Amino acid sequence: xxxxxxxxxxxxxxxxxxxxxxxxxxxxxxxxxxxxxxxxxxxxxxxxxxxxxxxxxxxxxxxxxxxxxxxxxxxxxxxxxxxxxxxxxxxxxxxxxxxxxxxxxxxxxxxxxxxxxxxxxxxxxxxxxxxxxxxxxxxxxxxxxxxxxxxxxxxxxxxxxxxxxxxxxxxxxxxxxxxxxxxxxxxxxxxxxxxxxxxxxxxxxxxxxxxxxxxxxxxxxxxxxxxxxxxxxxxxxxxxxxxxxxxxxxxxxxxxxxxxxxxxxxxxxxxxxxxxxxxxxxxxxxxxxxxxxxxxxxxxxxxxxxxxxxxxxxxxxxxxxxxxxxxxxxxxxxxxxxxxxxxxxxxxxxxxxxxxxxxxxxxxxxxxxxxxxxx
Numbered sequence: 001x002x003x004x005x006x007x008x009x010x011x012x013x014x015x016x017x018x019x020x021x022x023x024x025x026x027x028x029x030x031x032x033x034x035x036x037x038x039x040x041x042x043x044x045x046x047x048x049x050x051x052x053x054x055x056x057x058x059x060x061x062x063x064x065x066x067x068x069x070x071x072x073x074x075x076x077x078x079x080x081x082x083x084x085x086x087x088x089x090x091x092x093x094x095x096x097x098x099x100x101x102x103x104x105x106x107x108x109x110x111x112x113x114x115x116x117x118x119x120x121x122x123x124x125x126x127x128x129x130x131x132x133x134x135x136x137x138x139x140x141x142x143x144x145x146x147x148x149x150x151x152x153x154x155x156x157x158x159x160x161x162x163x164x165x166x167x168x169x170x171x172x173x174x175x176x177x178x179x180x181x182x183x184x185x186x187x188x189x190x191x192x193x194x195x196x197x198x199x200x201x202x203x204x205x206x207x208x209x210x211x212x213x214x215x216x217x218x219x220x221x222x223x224x225x226x227x228x229x230x231x232x233x234x235x236x237x238x239x240x241x242x243x244x245x246x247x248x249x250x251x252x253x254x255x256x257x258x259x260x261x262x263x264x265x266x267x268x269x270x271x272x273x274x275x276x277x278x279x280x281x282x283x284x285x286x287x288x289x290x291x292x293x294x295x296x297x298x299x300x301x302x303x304x305x306x307x308x309x310x311x312x313x314x315x316x317x318x319x320x321x322x323x324x325x326x327x328x329x330x331x332x333x334x335x336x337x338x339x340x341x342x343x344x345x346x347x348x349x350x351x352x353x354x355x356x357x358x359x360x361x362x363x364x365x366x367x368x369x370x371x372x373x374x375x
Contacts, residue, residue, distance in 0.1 A: 016341030
């Protein structure tokens, strides 16, 4: 999908939004037993309806549901597959201010497509509310993310967690392919695959950690590329696959090392995606030179304002980042976005709030307009 203006980059989002205070209050009431599950879900629907309206009012051409309903950006999706479930462990509050709850993925069989996956009806709700006023993007965790979670959780011995280790890659591919096909059947034309693994692979320290566990980072890289490409192979021409990377809690990957080559180079060159959502530090615009690895004709969405902090970047700095990116990608194929979703775990400590996220989007729009005027 190209920009309608040849000299102005589009503004996009990573996907998640902070919920308004009213939904947080409703959740607290549900936890206390003062609000039923059905009433709480009705509140979620109202919040998502208003969120989509506001996204459109903010000028976004592609909208999401803000991942408002998710407790986990990845596990909520995976547990919708047949063969997978979530086990919640409450560890109490010893040595901590709050009760700690940890969710573990459990396998009840081989990973399989679930025609009743709960994300399908949630997507249909998005389409109904949007009603053609914008395009809808479905965000899901990358298949490679699931593979690596299993690999790390088993210390490199997949059979410890998965009873059919020899079919794991095939099982993930089949479940994802059929799930994406069902989203498409329901009208979805934008699928975003989110991952933190690729950003971590750019860190030599993570490579060393893998080796200590007997896992070869280069072999993992090959498997991740194979997984994604097999999942999206043969997709319809009008289905856009966006590959969105981060580096987990650090959020900004290490784009260059002393050899000027990281696993991210292979990602950009070999993964069969139509668009790449890539976060950069605005203080290091030279890192945007990594776009030279992007094959011709691919869309680039550069994350350039920090989606986890309330402080505002300067418009001239954003414009300069756009200029650097436009050396490698035509502006018609270029978008700007936050570096990450707004719904980050430590946002209370960071000071991010509901209104700040909209200010960040407005800042991006202002920078895009200024770039177009100066072009």
